[in-house]
Amino acid sequence: MDIYCKHCGEPWDVYELHDMLDDQGELLSFENARRAFYELGCGAWQNPGSKCANAPICGADRLEGISELQELLGEDVDGLASMSEDVLPLTDPDAGSDDWRDRYPVLGAFARERDK
Numbered sequence: 001m002d003i004y005c006k007h008c009g010e011p012w013d014v015y016e017l018h019d020m021l022d023d024q025g026e027l028l029s030f031e032n033a034r035r036a037f038y039e040l041g042c043g044a045w046q047n048p049g050s051k052c053a054n055a056p057i058c059g060a061d062r063l064e065g066i067s068e069l070q071e072l073l074g075e076d077v078d079g080l081a082s083m084s085e086d087v088l089p090l091t092d093p094d095a096g097s098d099d100w101r102d103r104y105p106v107l108g109a110f111a112r113e114r115d116k
């Protein structure tokens with residue numbers, strides 16, 4: 001199952017978190033790899049210690065959804081991978097509302113519940 005870079009939208013297999021090195025070439029624990037990925041995205045693997053600098057492969061709404069989902073699910077990476085496939089369409093849905101939570105109804109409901 002895949003998790004997605006919040007900076008560019010690139011998918012990464014969850015298991016790659018087990019093979020992440022820090023900027024000294026040392027293997028990170030799974031939890032530290034997760035934290036690095038949530039913060040740096042692809043950069044965590046491609047240029048350890050630096051944020052992803054790749055051009056986005058999807059729209060801004062999807063990137064916002066990816067970021068929101070990481071924040072909501074925190075250390076539940078398996079949940080993140082599972083929910084990403086369910087709630088994040090690969091292309092931005094048609095507008096119809098200026099509020100992304102309306103365009104991603106399942107994820108939007110979680111965000112609204114959290115923000116209460």
Ligand SMILES: [Zn+2]
Pocket residue numbers: 005006007008009010041042043052053054
């Ligand atoms: Zn990226």
